[in-house]
Amino acid sequence: MKKDIPTGICEELTFANFFRSHAKSLRNYLYYKFGNEEQAEDVTQEAFIKLWENCASVPPEKAKSFLYTVANNTTLNQIAHQKVVLEYSKKGNHSHTDSQSPEFIMEEEQFKVRLQNAIAGLSEAQRSAFLLHRIDGKKYHEIAEILGISVKAVEKRIHGALQELRKQIDNIR
Amino acid sequence: MKDDVTLARWLNNEMDENELKEFEQSPGYATYSKIKEFSAQLTVPQADMDSLYQKIEARKNRDTVKVRQLNPWMPRIAAMLVLALGAAYFFISTHVTTHFAHNAQRETFLLPDNSEVVLNSGTEAEYKEWNWAANRRIELKGEAYFKVAKGETFDVVTPNGTITVVGTQFNVKARNGRLDVTCYEGKVKVTTANKEEIILTPGMTVGFANGKNLQLPNEEGDAPGWLEYETSFSKVNLPDVIEELERQYNKTITFKGITPKSPYSGTLPMNDIETALETVETIYHLKATQTGDTIILTAE
Numbered sequence: 001m002k003k004d005i006p007t008g009i010c011e012e013l014t015f016a017n018f019f020r021s022h023a024k025s026l027r028n029y030l031y032y033k034f035g036n037e038e039q040a041e042d043v044t045q046e047a048f049i050k051l052w053e054n055c056a057s058v059p060p061e062k063a064k065s066f067l068y069t070v071a072n073n074t075t076l077n078q079i080a081h082q083k084v085v086l087e088y089s090k091k092g093n094h095s096h097t098d099s100q101s102p103e104f105i106m107e108e109e110q111f112k113v114r115l116q117n118a119i120a121g122l123s124e125a126q127r128s129a130f131l132l133h134r135i136d137g138k139k140y141h142e143i144a145e146i147l148g149i150s151v152k153a154v155e156k157r158i159h160g161a162l163q164e165l166r167k168q169i170d171n172i173r
Numbered sequence: 174m175k176d177d178v179t180l181a182r183w184l185n186n187e188m189d190e191n192e193l194k195e196f197e198q199s200p201g202y203a204t205y206s207k208i209k210e211f212s213a214q215l216t217v218p219q220a221d222m223d224s225l226y227q228k229i230e231a232r233k234n235r236d237t238v239k240v241r242q243l244n245p246w247m248p249r250i251a252a253m254l255v256l257a258l259g260a261a262y263f264f265i266s267t268h269v270t271t272h273f274a275h276n277a278q279r280e281t282f283l284l285p286d287n288s289e290v291v292l293n294s295g296t297e298a299e300y301k302e303w304n305w306a307a308n309r310r311i312e313l314k315g316e317a318y319f320k321v322a323k324g325e326t327f328d329v330v331t332p333n334g335t336i337t338v339v340g341t342q343f344n345v346k347a348r349n350g351r352l353d354v355t356c357y358e359g360k361v362k363v364t365t366a367n368k369e370e371i372i373l374t375p376g377m378t379v380g381f382a383n384g385k386n387l388q389l390p391n392e393e394g395d396a397p398g399w400l401e402y403e404t405s406f407s408k409v410n411l412p413d414v415i416e417e418l419e420r421q422y423n424k425t426i427t428f429k430g431i432t433p434k435s436p437y438s439g440t441l442p443m444n445d446i447e448t449a450l451e452t453v454e455t456i457y458h459l460k461a462t463q464t465g466d467t468i469i470l471t472a473e
Contacts, residue, residue, distance in 0.1 A: 019226055027225070028217050037218055041225055048229045057247065088214045115211050133184070134212040140185060155178035162180040166204045 009055035009063050018063060019048060025136055026071060029146060032131045033124055035084040047071045068146050084120050084127065086135075088112055111169070118168035126161035129154055184209060266303045273297055274315075277423035284311065284327070289320040293346075293399050295420035316346040318397050321359070333381060334365040343373070344397040349413055353380045355392045380407060402444040408436045411457065415470075418453075422446050423466070430472040433457045 009015055023044060030040035047070040051063060058066045119127060125147075132138040132146065140158075144151045182188055183196055183205070196202060274280035274292035281291045285305040292298055296315025301308060309327035319329065320342045329336040331347035341359025346352070354363050356373035363371045367384050380387040389407045398405045404421075406414055414437045415426050421443040437456070441449045450461045450468070459470045 016226075019229070023222055023225065024220070027220050027222070031217055037220065041220055045225060045229055045232075049232050052229070052233050086215045086217060088211070089216045111207055112211055115208060119212075119215075130212070131215070131217075135215050135217055140181070152178070155181035158181035158184060159178045162184065162205060162208065165208050166201050169208070170201075170204050 008060050009051060009058055014060065015052065015055070018051075018060075022064060022067060023048065025138075025146075026067060028136055029068075029128060029132060030071060032084060032128045035120070043071055043074050046074055065145060069148065072148060084131075086116060086119065086131075114169045115165065118165045121168060122161055122164055126157050126164060129157040130161040130165075133158060180205065266301075268301065268303060269299050270302050271297065271299045275423075276420045286325040286327070287322045288325055288327070291318040291320075291400060293317060293420075294423075313345060313347060315348060316344070316399070318342070318344045318400060332366075333384075334363055337362040337364070342396070348416070351380065351382045351409075351413065353378065353389070353407070355397060357395050357397075378407065398440060399443060402442060403440050404443050405440045406437050408438055410434075410436050411453075414441070414453070417441075418446075418449060422449075424468055425466060426468045426470065428470050433459075433472075 009018065026047065027040050027044045030043050031037060034040055034043075047067050050070045051058065051067055054066070119131070122130065128147065129143055132143045133140070138146070140151050140154045143154045147154065179188075179192075179196070183193075188196065272280055272282050272290075272292060274294055274296045276295050278294055279292065280296075281289065283289055284300065285302055286309075290298060290311075293316040296313070296317055298311055298313050298315075298317060300311040309325075310330055311327060312330045314331070317329075319338065321327070321338050324339075326337070326339045329338070329345055331345065331352055333347050333350060333352035336343070336345055336354055338361050339359060341361055342357040343359075343361045344353075344355045344357070346354075352363075352365070354361060354373060355378040356375055358375055361373040363373065363379055365371075365381055365384060369386075371379050373379060376391045376393070378389045378392045380389040387408055392405070392407075404417065406417075409417075411433050415428075418424070418441070419426050424446075437453075439452075441452060443449070453459060453470075454461055458473045460473050462469050462471070
């Protein structure tokens with residue numbers, strides 16, 4: 001038996017490619033969840049090490065769900081949850097500044113700040129689902145896979161997140 | 174609304190024209206559309222993925238030895254699983270369900286197709302629950318009444334012949350080389366040990382003693398008498414009648430002197446031993462004496 005020849009995820013190249021295509025999404029998701037860059041990176045590292053340790057028993061097509069299951073099961077409670085800090089991309093701003101009045105731009109800037117604060121104030125579950133869709137452009141079924149819930153549950157979270165954001169921004173209480 | 178996901182559908186551009194128009198009229202629309210627009214411009218602080226990969230590489234190589242050691246267990250665990258599954262299959266597929274009705278007791282149960290079976294005292298029935306659909310047979314030693322579910326069919330196998338049924342009610346008595354079958358509803362096919370085939374329609378009774386047709390008269394009523402503790406006998410040898418009484422009352426009944434030979438036809442109560450014995454005493458001119466659970470019949 002030649003059990004020393006690595007196959008699947010155990011192969012260096014496959015593992016490296018897998019890291020390249022999934023590590024960033026995982027790290028972003030964990031950032032939305034924890035609101036802490038350091039924690040997000042630590043758990044990402046931990047999840048990939050677990051995957052490597054189990055590479056012989058995890059077939060490549062199951063690797064992604066294995067990764068997120070490990071990440072979701074890793075509980076870090078030593079550091080309190082911090083505020084999620086997000087920025088707006090520069091190119092998004094430009095398209096508006098050209099044609100709008102200064103008052104309008106001011107209003108827009110205020111809105112952006114309120115939105116940032118409102119997102120930071122969302123529950124962990126709603127924020128993760130909402131940002132995976134808005135920032136990482138994940139489809140609902142992909143989000144469902146990542147969070148280990150149904151598509152319907154993802155839709156409920158997105159719906160709830162939007163309602164909550166509007167309440168915060170429009171000061172409806 | 175608890176299950177409302179309209180906002181999620183809107184955010185994912187899943188709304189049709191009409192829904193969209195209606196949504197645009199709603200009070201929250203202005204804010205929602207701004208949320209949609211600006212949230213798309215959000216970015217996340219960038220991480221240094223290369224250095225993260227370096228850290229993982231470093232830890233990977235350190236942990237490699239441990240990983241290799243775990244590998245030899247995989248085939249063993251797989252082999253154990255295969256063995257366990259095989260054993261489970263063997264156990265389930267050969268598992269026989271057995272129902273007993275001991276003396277002075279009755280037993281009612283349902284077959285996998287919901288057909289009802291009532292076992293008379295001192296009867297044993299066996300069948301395999303596994304793959305019932307392909308192997309519908311029940312082995313019977315004794316007497317039982319079958320109420321077959323509509324459209325269902327199965328075989329009742331006795332030492333003296335096989336009874337094939339389709340959506341029907343019937344009684345089978347297979348004791349001491351004798352087989353009695355009475356049909357109460359539907360159709361019943363009886364195949365004797367010597368391959369003789371007889372089709373029974375409601376009311377018909379057929380009886381064989383050691384492979385010989387006894388030409389029994391038709392049975393009246395729509396269920397066997399024993400269900401109501403009023404067993405009817407048709408040309409039954411006295412020792413067999415006595416055996417039935419032993420089963421029903423859980424007594425030992427013996428003859429002292431000559432055993433009368435003429436067969437018995439008629440009914441006997443199975444919940445009133447006094448009357449049953451009196452009937453037998455009168456017809457066969459016998460005298461019954463009871464000591465404990467033993468009854469001795471003496472010729473007068």
